[in-house]
Every structure is written in structure tokens, then in C-alpha cells.
Amino acid sequence: MPLLRDKTTRVSIKKLEAGSAIIEGLEVVIGKIIEEEPWEPIGPTPMPSIATLRSWDFRLLQRYPPTYSPLCDMCCMCAIGKCDLTKMKKGGCGIDIRAHQAREILLRTTIGAAAHGKHARHLFEHISAKFGDDLSIDAGIEVEVEAPITRLVTGIKPKTLADFREVLEYIENQIASLLSATAMGQEGSYLDFESKAFHAGMIDNLALEVADLIQMSAYNFPRGEPDTPLIDIGAGTVNISKPLILSIGHNVSASIEIIDYLQRNDSMGSLEVTGLCCTAQDLARYSDQAKIIGPISRQLKFIRSGIADVIVTDEQCIHTNILQEAQEIKTPIIATSDQMCLGLPDMTEEPVENIVNALVTGQHPGVLILDHSKVGEVAVQTARMIAPIRKKYKAVPDAKTLIEFAEKCTDCERCRRNCPIDLPIDKAVYEARTGNLKKLVDIYDLCIGCGRCESECTPNIPIISLMEKAAEQKIKFEKYKIRAGRGIIKDTEIRKVGRPLVLGRIPGIIAFAGCPSYPRGGIEVAEMAEEYLKRKYIVVTTGCSAMSIAQYKNEEGKTLYEAYPGDFDAGCLANVGSCVSNAHVIGAAIKIANIFARRPLRANYEEIADYILNRIGAVVMLWGATSQKSLSIATGANRLGIPVVIGPQGARYRRMLLGRKEKRDKYMVYDARTGEQVFIGPAPEHLVYIAESKTEALVMGTKLCIKPNDTTMGRQIKLTHYIDIHKRYFGTIPDDVHLLVRSEADVPFTMKEEILSFLKEKKWQPNIIPDPTILKRMIRSRK
Amino acid sequence: MPLLRDKTTRVSIKKLEAGSAIIEGLEVVIGKIIEEEPWEPIGPTPMPSIATLRSWDFRLLQRYPPTYSPLCDMCCMCAIGKCDLTKMKKGGCGIDIRAHQAREILLRTTIGAAAHGKHARHLFEHISAKFGDDLSIDAGIEVEVEAPITRLVTGIKPKTLADFREVLEYIENQIASLLSATAMGQEGSYLDFESKAFHAGMIDNLALEVADLIQMSAYNFPRGEPDTPLIDIGAGTVNISKPLILSIGHNVSASIEIIDYLQRNDSMGSLEVTGLCCTAQDLARYSDQAKIIGPISRQLKFIRSGIADVIVTDEQCIHTNILQEAQEIKTPIIATSDQMCLGLPDMTEEPVENIVNALVTGQHPGVLILDHSKVGEVAVQTARMIAPIRKKYKAVPDAKTLIEFAEKCTDCERCRRNCPIDLPIDKAVYEARTGNLKKLVDIYDLCIGCGRCESECTPNIPIISLMEKAAEQKIKFEKYKIRAGRGIIKDTEIRKVGRPLVLGRIPGIIAFAGCPSYPRGGIEVAEMAEEYLKRKYIVVTTGCSAMSIAQYKNEEGKTLYEAYPGDFDAGCLANVGSCVSNAHVIGAAIKIANIFARRPLRANYEEIADYILNRIGAVVMLWGATSQKSLSIATGANRLGIPVVIGPQGARYRRMLLGRKEKRDKYMVYDARTGEQVFIGPAPEHLVYIAESKTEALVMGTKLCIKPNDTTMGRQIKLTHYIDIHKRYFGTIPDDVHLLVRSEADVPFTMKEEILSFLKEKKWQPNIIPDPTILKRMIRSRK
Amino acid sequence: MITIAASPWQIGGTPGPTEAATLKPETAAKLIQIAKRPILVAGSLTLETKVSNGPLIDFIIEWGKLGIPVVATKPTLKEFLKRGFKPSASMGLSDLINRLTDPTWSLDGNGAHDLIIFLGIRYPILSQMLSTLKHFAQNLRTMSLNGFFQPNADWSFPNMKEEEWKEKMAFLLKTLKEK
Amino acid sequence: MITIAASPWQIGGTPGPTEAATLKPETAAKLIQIAKRPILVAGSLTLETKVSNGPLIDFIIEWGKLGIPVVATKPTLKEFLKRGFKPSASMGLSDLINRLTDPTWSLDGNGAHDLIIFLGIRYPILSQMLSTLKHFAQNLRTMSLNGFFQPNADWSFPNMKEEEWKEKMAFLLKTLKEK
């Protein structure tokens, strides 16, 4: 099937004769040119629809069937409900809780995919208007495979911005399909819902790639350089004597206009341009002058500090009560996205002067400006004019006022009971009455900043402000460094690590992604990263996790970004970028299969996923699982065979994909050389695992990097880490080592004796090392 | 702005010179041709994005602000949850219950729009493959304005199938946008969520139109003929000695293949081809040989009868436990849509013989066939072969067995407590022990067939089978007639009724749409329809409501379809068709504004909506509100200014849009002639009203047809009905008559005295009749 | 597992952490007596529902005669009038509920109501209307006196068998009359 | 409104109509004693949680010595071993829960367990794991003995202040020892 691509080249034709048709005086825009350049023959699954990869999904789901943990026993999706589905009772549409949970997963992954899809679309429209459709997609030098996910999923090799138009249409088409299936009276099988959720994850990942590639190309973000600038991060890094603009959200295009405006006016240093969440990460990729306040968990806390003179919101991960919060500190809001209009007056068409005036005088608490090019000037001018006026709001209440607040505390425990992560905030507030703020300071670091505690407090104690005040001194020293997001992984890097990774000599890739609902604060992410770095894993990170990792210093007082290089290599720590940059993490796995192993890439989903599942030791750590987006990112990784470890809060995503290692028949693969079925042990054991604690996650991470294809040398190294870390944290050698040793040569040299005796005890038998695949068609010679 | 349209005309060009470019040997598909035909200048809002019509929405929401009735006090959308939002507590993302309910509405309307969008897309792909992209869009004779919603919303005038490609892409793009806004940390304002929900409704309506126009064109459905054939409806109409195929769902394309196959083989009479839900309605538009079993409420009941030899499912409104239900009666399932795969093996690529064999032998309980052209043959052959085998399943258990079942009943009440509409099914079963089945028969008609009662019954009594058995004799006489769906309303009809409608001489259009969660059974819809017919309203109906209306006979023993003509005219009853045919109902209102009142149509949303709101007395009755789809259909009508009355079960949609007639300032319009603000009374009072009972709905329906633009003659007529019906059911003259009388000339002649004295009592003052508009820009001369 | 005595009549109807307190007739009488601005809303089932000595509507009329303002929802008005009783007002249920969320509104314009008593309204719609008031009318309290536990009310009778409910209703009326 | 004594510790945690029965220590003891195949799952908080005479882990070891099979979740294993106590098994919590939904599975392969007792597990994750068992392991009963009401269990201690919980735990251990 020849593939059609969108290239809106306009051509004037005076007269055109073709066959029997004669057309005169027609201006045409040549929309679709049949692909000519023979970059790679098209594979079997270009632009798969929701049922195309179903059999692949079913194979994964057979080994890793879903285990559901309903967050709610009821369903309320249609007007027949609520239906009580407890213990497999059926709802009014016939659905049971298993299928309904799967539907909930589908809905949430689709919402995530839609958020990213829209993010990509918004960037596309803005960049297309600003730079034109012909903007080349430039992923940098040493990068041939610029868009591994796009090539894999759609079969398109994008050269200019316009090439992504068809990709975006495909994404939107699929999102509508997926969402439709959640309607009352559609899909009835939980396995099919899960297959569709995988599809949503794949679409999500595709959207990530589109978004990041086009912003990298348009805004000249770093393109795979490992040594990007070190950026200031932390509330302590801002100069509060300057007017301060705070951008919050994910779509950086509006905020870039602020920097552009300042640069045009040569006054970059006169204002603080800061950001929270992924917009901050992306601002830092644009300019090393931008400062990052921190991850989403710092959002409310920083707003409460009163420091921001103007808040610019774009889309995603924004506290939805932000307008009211901003009004408390008399900070005007500039909303810039149709995704979050906040009920504000649309002043897009008004002259800048009028808008600034409306904001400075407080005529409106905020405005909606849908034309990003206007945002820069409005934000800067407003910040300058309003900063002197709102000086007195630039502080949390003083200690005395706060203790007065704390004195109202009745120790009723309701704040803690409403805290999603069960922090003992009640005791901390209660103790603050005495002036002892230590517990509040401790909680400051653990708290995800959601504000639910405040909402429950009968005497209306502003608990977050208390925390912010308590931690005031500490915050002044919150000065850290993060390496700006590097973006794509280069082909040269892939070539370098391909062999050691696939053979197992580099024990694995660990990717810290997602949001900050950590069970015990961001420090745990950093500690995990450090442990893997010391063990020479390739460590990559994005989004809020990357920011959390920055807010930690090692024994030498250095952040991990200062202590470890930013390459995609063993023992390196790469901040890949914002949430959308997760595309490059997943893309790296695909590129290994394509560039290193020369597997055909184009529209060849199953083979590539089969390769990754069986050969590439990569694990995604979603330690602070929160949003629908992080779920869909992870689910996209899952479909490609990449296991995900989720923190305990993520149990509220309500499903795991767990294997059972004692079920030998589930861990069989074909040996592609012979077609024989070979037992490969739990490699990897799970596809989605929820870990109870950091130590469990750490150990699970090492284990899930074990892959059937490891050479004996590689397996030795991986087992060494697995056994060592298991002993260290759990005190024993793991009880499944015998399932992971295929021949004596796999046994780590340094632990030989101990393990051999363990193997004996388990009546271990050697096994062969297959050329592993779960796709029958990959068998080269059939028996 | 010139509009681009998609026309994939493929042209071979040997050599093309254009300016400096020379292209050789290129095959191009001319994708976008700049619109040439000057059918109408483009209006202000072609393909509006989610914020384009926000100011219109806000105007509506100002008069009709949302009143929420949360179905759940919690939110569980992300992994921070569940968040308790009771009494305006904020969730972890900052949202409160008001904004969250609005988000729930947005989510559900978007799901509805996605289901219809996908339905349209599936039809499009199938029909494009089968008939080619050049299929002309043929809405029939006497129809110039073939696609009022498409023209209004997108600015496109579709001529061939291909012209809808861009429309579908727009729909999908908007769905992704809308869904994205439901993600955690996006929109924060309930008004903006509601505005987006309106947008989802509009997109839904657009999808309806695309779907119905292309199926009408491809399948030669009736195109606006009022006197379509009378079709058999009711379980009593089938000949159970013949093999029987039952189609369930909404997308008729697979089922049409069954009829085509039978016709090709000249054996149409040898099988019963029947359907449930909208697929049935659409099958009947294709062939008057198809029989309709009934609305969705008959689904489980009819399956339990065991009569179906093969069940073909497509998409939407299908009992999701259908596979298990079908297995109980040994009926194979053929699933034909990626929206509902049911975990079945995909046999799309297998030869027909193998598939039939797998089904007849029971090797698979069902199969998935994604190629519709194969479905016909498989279904027919399977039915023929399996019918003799499964003869003994063609019956519900005998009376004795059922009484034995009933004897297990402990009168625990749990079945009733799990019944969504609180039917006293407990008493009915308990009484059946004695052999008295009367109560069961009564409930048979009221029951929506959801099966929740069974699911709750500890002794596992098959309650629905009991009902089916109890009503066995009755069902044999369930022989009714429905007029096949006529589709579009003709321009000639619009011209005929335009003036009397707008001036008020025809008191209004009442549209019965939506699902069968009726509070007291389908008879109430029929009774309401009859009352309005007698009062010479234009009554139109679609989907399950149209089927429910058919299952009622008037005093003369005739169904209403037999008793009243099918025109779009006063005192006529038009079955417009399936759910997607609701497009024509909404389209009729648009066409009145365009054809009769000559308001520009193309991409001119606000003006047309303003016209409808202020001038066209049309009300949608959603008496049995159930699915997300009916919510989004209704919400699309709302954005156009059409009020909707919902039955009491629809309170579980969780929001109304209510006016308060005592708030004079909310019911002001501009007089377009002068720019003056004029009080217009509660006309219409509400945009979404939930009625407690049939009588309340009936009265509300008459009132909501009152529009500011009514002539005095028209207002007299409308008030006559309103007052008369109010007196009849409520015993008094309405307490708001004084708000609806603008001058003495408005007072109904026959009630003059009584009303004048009422007016006096209320200190009534006359008011002018404006040329009403709520759009400032429509004022012709400003003061 | 236990089944809580006062579990929602409709099994899937658990709304969340905040549920109605279960009501005894004695308490109901007290609450009604201390209310300053109560109203009793009589819905469309008042005619077909039976209490001890006739249809519920007659019973409600007796309450009305005790001075408790009765609002008849639209479909019930005629029946009241037929019986020679003029309710304080008649409104659509949805209209009434909507206005009750406005703390400045009342039937007579003399300040907000403080207690709304519901009788004779179909369970599913009442449940939703009570939800509206629970969240958005924090100035007032709601009481459901049907024999089915309504968790969205502030106070509700528990689920009862018909006979039990009739007795309680009779007792309640008697108590109200006595004081 | 009332706040039910045994409302979920996490306020938003109402799961639906079916909630745990509130447990007294006497009843807990009885239920444990009559259980044929109980296991006690000790989670990652067993070290930092204090009971009367030391960390919870020591307390659990005493139970173990009474013959109740203890499963240490992975992060706690080392601490048990340090104390010279070998749990019957050690598994990841998720792994364990998953296997418990399989009625053919048990620790020792000798038939399904009938009672699973949970101690020392972080509230939010335990709540979800109990939900899994509630819906998908209908062959067994679950009991949460942390001082926080877990509605997804079959039986749970109600919410208690720390001191009260310590007392109840001591009483429970005493009772188990006596019999």
C-alpha cells in the first residue's frame, strides 16, 4: 500500500489535461503526494486502527493478565447508574467490575493521549503559523532516525512540519475511536478494553514525539547534546526584588514569547522568568536564563509565597483553583489556552495596552489571550507595572499570625484523613501552636501540595501557608542545578550502547518519569537514581521526576546532574526534558532495535515490540504516579514490551499487569532459529508492578531488566546486581534465581558457590538460550 | 477566507511546469481544491474551535445557569483521588464539585459525540470502500439544503462522499480537544466546562448528520417521503418457525449485507431478519421485509426467549454481557465492529466456510468479522445450519420451572433495591410462587430490561426469564406497525410550515428522542405524543422513542403511525429514523431559519442559534434519558437554543439548565429594530428541565414552545394550549400567564375574562413585541 | 461485611462519605417543631401512596392544617384543590429545588427556609434533588420521610416495610398534633 | 449528617455499598482462632510502627510463634531475619495479592487460605489491595488490624487514636496467647 502524505504545496495550473478530464484555471493545493523516496519498504501495520495490533496485545495480556484494584465499586457513567458492581455483580448495561475497571483504564489512558495529542496539535498550529509549514524537522546531528515512534506507528518519515499534519489527524481519529468504545453498551471484554488501552498508550507516545520534535525544531532546543547548560532550580534561586513572571503548565509556546519579547527589548535581566512543571523544563531548554521553581508539588506552595507578579497558565497540571489562589495574593492571571479558560474574559482581540491596564488595575482578575504572540508583551508589561503595587503581598503571613492560626487547631485529624498520601499533617499543625515548626518543615518536602488538607479543616487553617512559612529559611537555600533537557538520543549513542545493552553488559536503562505523588518525598527518586547510577545503569529522566532528582545533593554537596554526565550511557544521568520528551526514552528502545539490530522500523510494530520485550533491558519508574498522562505514557511503553514499576500511590490507577513466575507455560518463547518453545524464566516477570516501597522498586527494577536474550556474560552482570541488591535490602538471595539461570555460565562469578548450592536445592536444570520471539512468524525455519 | 475542501481526485501528470518548478512523472492526488462555487459567502465561524462560540454559550448560561445534582460526591479521575468534594470541598487538583460536575457533563457529552463520530466514520469508510468516494450525497428531491448542520458548522456544502472527509477530521480533532480538557489540571471554570459541553453537543449533532446523510445516500433510504412503508414491529410479528437473525446496535452497514445476500440469492422470505435498537430502525429504512423487535428495553427479554439463531452485533447500546447471554441459549454471536470485539477470535481473513463451521459446531461461541461484506453470508448460512440444531432452546422455561424458581424468593427486596427505576419486581416475583403472574406481566412493560435485579438476587432467580414467560401470551399479540424512518425534512415542508411556526400558528414542534428509561413505561411517550398530535403540534420522533410510540394502540386499535400522517406538519407524526436521524430534527429548525427566514446559513452559527432561540417553538423530549449519546444529542440542541425536557430518571445526568422567571433582567432581549432592551417573559423559561411526571412534561412542553417572536395570533394559540393543558392536569391557570402576555391581543379569546382578571390581580403591564435577538451585532440601528 | 441498617434504598446509591442521619419519628417531630421556616414538599406519588387511613395526600393536608406550609409539586396540585386544600404554593420540583439553592429566596419572600421535608416523591429523582440541596444549599436542612433511606438528605427515615412506615407516619402526625 | 464511627480513615475512600464490619479485638481473636488457613501479612511499616513494648515487628513475631503463618512483604524480610525469625514466606505485596485471587493457590500448596490478616501496610496501597481481594477473591476473608478503618476489608479495626490501638493490640495478643 503506498502511503499518502500531506504536503500543502500550492500550484497554479492554467490548463491541465489528464486522461479525458480537462481542467482549466484551477489553483490546486497538492495535498497528498504518493511517497516516492524509498527510505524503507512499508511494514505490515501502518497507522494501525484499534483492532490491528489486538493479537499482539492478547499475547502480552496472556502472560501479564490484569489484576484490578477498583477505586470504586460502582459505575456512574450513564444515567442508569450508579450501578453497584461489587463482587462481579453486573451493571445495567451488563458490564462487570473487571470489564468496567478495564474501561476506566481505557478512559484514563485516552484522556492522557488526548491531552498530549492536543498539546502536540496546539504546538503544531502555533508553530505552523509562526514558522510556516516548511519548517524542517531537525533532530540534530548524528540523528538519522529522527522520529522512531512516528516511523514505527505511522510509516511516515517526517521532513517538514507539514508532514506531521497527517500524523495528528491519525492521532485524533484514533482518540475518537478509543473514547467511543467507553460509551455505554460498547465493548464488553476486559481484554479488549486493555488492548484498546494499549492502543491509547501507543497513540499517546506518538503524540509525545510529535510535540517534542516540532518544538525542538522550531525553538532550537538542545538536540541530543549530553552537556546542556546547568539551570537554576529551586525557589531559592529567584531574586525577589525583580518583577517575577511564573509560567505554569506544559505548552511552552506562550511562555517563549515572554523570553522573545524580553530579548527583543534587550531586558532579559530585568525580570525573573520562572516556571513550574513541564513548561519550566521546556523554558529551560529554550533559554538558560529561565529558572525552574520545581515540580507540580511546589505549585500551591510557591503561589502562596506571593512572589509571582504575573502567572501565565497554559495547559495541563495546573491547580484548577488557581484564579482564586492568585486573587488572594493579587496576582493577575494570563490564561493562554482553550484547554483552561477559567471563565476569564477573552481579550485576544484587544490592544495590549487595554489588556495590561485591565490586569494592573484589577478590572479583571485575569484574562484569556488565545494569541500567543501577544502574551509576551502583556505578561512583561503587566509584571513591571504591578510589581511595585503588590510588594506587600510578596510574603507569607509572619510567624506570629501563623501560630495564631495553628492555635485554632483542634487536633481533629481530618486534614490527615483527607491527605491523599496520609501525611501526619494534623500533628504538625497541632505542634506548631507551640512554635515548634519542625514537623511542618519535614512535611514540606513530602507534601504533594494538593491542598486537600486545607479544604477539610473546619477552622480554616491555611495549612500550606503554614508549611511555606515554616520552611521559609530552608526554601532560601533551595538552590539546585538541573541539566536542561537534552531531547533526543543520538544514533551514535545508540550504536555505542546497543551491543552492551542487548547483550546485557550494561545492566539496563532505568527511566524515571511521571509526577510527584511520591510516598515519601522526592528524595526517594533521587536516591533510587543514585543507586542505579552507581551500578552503571543508564539512567534517564523527564518531567517532574527530573526536577525532583535535582532537588537532592549527594555526599559531596552536588546534585546528581553535577555529579554524573548527561550522556545516554552506562552510569550517566540524562535529563531528557519535559513530559513530552518521554518520546525519546521510548524512542531510544525502538532505535536500538532499528539502528543497532537493524530490524525494519517502518510500520513494523510487532516485530520491534517483540525485540524490545525480549532483548532490551529497560524499565520505566513511575514513582509518583498521578495524572492520566503518566498512565498513558507508561501504557504506551507497556505495549512495546517495556515493564513499568509504579509507586504505591499508583495503586489508585487500579490495575497491574502481573506475571506469575511459577507458571512455566506463560514464560515460553519461540526460538527463532528452530521454532522450538523455550522456557525463559520470568524475564521480564511483570509488565506493570506496584511496589510497596523504594527498596522493593529498586530490586524490581534490576530484575525487570533481565531479558531472555542476555548473553551469559550479560546475565551474569544483571544477576549480580539483582542478587546483590536483593541481599542488601531484603537480606537473602532471591528465591527465583534458579528460574533466571539458564546455564552454569550465567552464574555470577563472585557468588558462584552460594548460587550453585541454591540451584541444587531447587533441583535446577540447565536450559538453552534461545533467539527469543513470541511472534510465530519470526521463526526462521519451522520444525 | 477561502475554504479548502478535500476531494481526492487522482491525476497522472507526465510533466508539470508551474513557475520555476518542474515536476516530472508524478502522480498526484489533488487533495484540496479552493472552493469555487459561490453558493453563499462564508460566515464568521467556520469549523469553530472549542473557544470560538464561548461568548454565545456564556449568554445562554447567563439566563440558564446550571443546577447540578451530583450522582457522586467524589471524584476518582486521577490517582490522587478519590477526592471528597462534598459541599464545595476542593479536590487535589483544586476542583470543586460544581466544576467537576460540569466536567462530568463534558466527559459524557464528548463520549456521546465520539460514539456518533465513530459511527459516522465507520459508515464513511465502509461506504467509501463499497461505493467509492464519488458517491453523490443525495438528500432527495425538494431538498436544496441537504446538510444544514454541516453547512452551518463547517461551512462546507457536501456534494460527494469525499466532501465529508474534512468534516470527519474536524469532528475527530474537536473530540480530542474536548476530551483533553477533562484531564486533571485543565479547565477550572464550570462555565467553561459547560461551554465545552455545548461544543461537544454541536459536534455530536454534526456527526449525526454526516452518518445519516451518507447512509441515506448509499443505501437509498427514504429521503423525506412522509409516507414510508409501515413496518412490522413487536416480538409477536416474527415467524419462529424460520431461522432468525437478530441484529443489535446502531451501525446498519453489516446488517444490510445480510439483506443484500438474501436478495442476491433470492431467498429473502426464507429467514427472519430482525433487529433491535437503531440498527433495526435503519434496517427497516432499507427493506420493508426487515422486522423490528423493539427498543433496547426488549433486548435481554428477547434474547431470553431463545428465538434468535444468530446474533449480529455492531456498535452502541448492546448489552455487554451478550456473549454469555447468547451462550445460555446456544446462539452464536457475530461481532462486526472494533468498538465491541468481546474478546472473540478475529476471523476476518478466514474463508466463510471455516467461520460458519466454527460457529455451527460451537468451536467458538462467536467470532469477530471486521469486513462487513463477509457478514451477510456468514450470518445467513450459520442461521440456516444452526436453526434445526438449536430448536429446543427456542423457548423460555415452562411455567412450572418458573414457579419453582419463584419459590426460592425470600421477598428480600434486594432486586427492587437494585432496580434503577425502582420497580416493585420483588413483590411480582414473590407473588409468582402462587402462580399469579399478573404483577410480572405489568412489570414487563415498565422494565427497561437492564438485568440488575437478577444480578442482586441471592437465590439466582432468572427474573427476566420469569417476566418473559409471564408475558408470553401477551408477547404473541405484540404486533404493531411503525412507519419506516423518513429521514430529512424537505425544503418544501419547511416552506410550508415556516411561517405558521415562526408566527406561532402552529404551536410548536415536539421531538421525542432518546432511550427507554421511562419512569412508567413506553406508554407514556405514546400518550404524550398523542396529546400533542391532537393539539396539532408537529410531532417528530426517532430511535427507541419512535419504537415505543409504535407499541401503543389508540382507542380505535390503531398505532399512532396508522392514525396520523407522517408529514412534517401540524398534527402529523413523523418517524424520522434512528438516533442519527435526530440530525434532521435539529436540521429542520436550522432550515426554517435559513429557508423560510433567509438567514445566512454558512458558518453562521450564532445568528442561526439566536433565531431559533427567539423564534422557533421546538422542544426535545428526552423522556427515557439513559446513554451518553442522548445527552450529547440534547446538548447540541441546547446550544442552538432548543429547550429539552428530560424524564425523571435523567436527573442522573446530574445537571439542568434552568431559568428563573422572576428574574426579569435575565429575560431581556434586544429589539433588533431599535437596540432597546425588551423584557420577553420566560420564553423559553428553561433550556434543560427535568420533569417529575408525564403531566409536568406535557405542560412544560407547551410552555417551552412560547417564543418572544410570536405574533399575537400565535401567542394566543400557544397560550390557549398552555393554559388549557395546565388547567386540565394541574387544575388552575398557570401562575405565570401575566409574564407571557405582552398585550391584550395576546390573550386567548376563549379565556378572555378569566385571564384579564388574573392579569389585573398581577398588576400586569403591556409590553412591546420586539424583533428579538440576544446578539448585539444583530441590532440594525443602534440607539 | 455488614449491611448497615440505614443503607441507601437503591443499592448503588452510595453518594460518598457524607450520608443522612437515620431518623426516628420522635426526632422528626422535634426537628419539625423547632424549625423556624419549614416547608413540606408533596410530590407526585402522594396520591397513590397509602398511609393508615387513606392516601398520603389526605395525611399531608392534615399537616398543612397544623400550619406547616405545603408546596405541592405541579402534578399534585389538582388533587389538593379537589380536596379543598390550597397548598401554600405549587411549583415544579426542579424549579423549587433550583430556587432553594438561592439563600435569598423563599416562598413568601420573608427570609430563607431552614427545613425542607419531602414526601411522596419518586426515589431516583428525589435522591438527585436532595443531592443538589446537600451541596449547594448549605443554609438549609433536608428531611426525607418516605420509607426509603435517602442518603443525600440530612435526615431520612431508614428503609422500612410498608406497615412499619405507616405506623411511624401515624405516630409522627399524632406527635405533631399533640404539641 | 452523622459521621459514622467506622468511616474510612481516608475521607474520600468510600468504595460503595459494601464496607467492612468494624472489629473488636475479642471478635478478631475469635475469627483468627476459628480460621483454618490464616496468614498474617506484615508490611513495610512494621518497623516504624510502635506497639506497647517495641516495634510492631516484634509483636508480629510473637504471633508467628503462636503458629500463625507470617508472610513478610519484601521490604520487611531482612528485619525479620535480623531478629532471628524466619517468616513462612516473603513476597512482594502485589505478587501476593495477585496470587490470592487464584483460589487454587496457597503458600504451601495445601489448599486455599481462608483468612488474610494485614498489619503494617501503608494505608492507600492496602486499601487498593484489599479492594482486589474483595472483588476477586471471594473464597477468602480479609482483616485489617491497623488502627485505621479499611472499608475494603471484610473486617477492620475502626479508626483509633494511637494509644487506644496499642491497647487493643496488646489485648488481642494476650487473648490469642491464652487460648
Ligand code: SF4
Ligand atoms: S466511579 Fe468515581 S465518580 Fe463514579 S461513583 Fe465511583 S467514585 Fe463516584
Ligand code: SF4
Ligand atoms: S455504563 Fe453500565 S454499569 Fe455504568 S452506570 Fe451505565 S449501565 Fe451502569
Ligand code: SF4
Ligand atoms: S497539601 Fe500536602 S499535606 Fe495537605 S493534603 Fe495535600 S499532600 Fe497532604
Ligand code: SF4
Ligand atoms: S483539620 Fe485543621 S483543626 Fe483538624 S487537625 Fe487538621 S489542622 Fe487541626
Ligand code: SF4
Ligand atoms: S510529571 Fe506529572 S505532574 Fe509533573 S508535569 Fe508531568 S504530568 Fe504533570
Ligand code: SF4
Ligand atoms: S481529578 Fe482532581 S478531584 Fe479528581 S481525583 Fe484527581 S485530584 Fe481529585
Ligand code: SF4
Ligand atoms: S431488568 Fe427491569 S425489573 Fe430488573 S432491574 Fe432492570 S428495570 Fe428493574
Ligand code: SF4
Ligand atoms: S432479590 Fe430474589 S429473592 Fe430477593 S425479593 Fe427479589 S426475586 Fe426475591
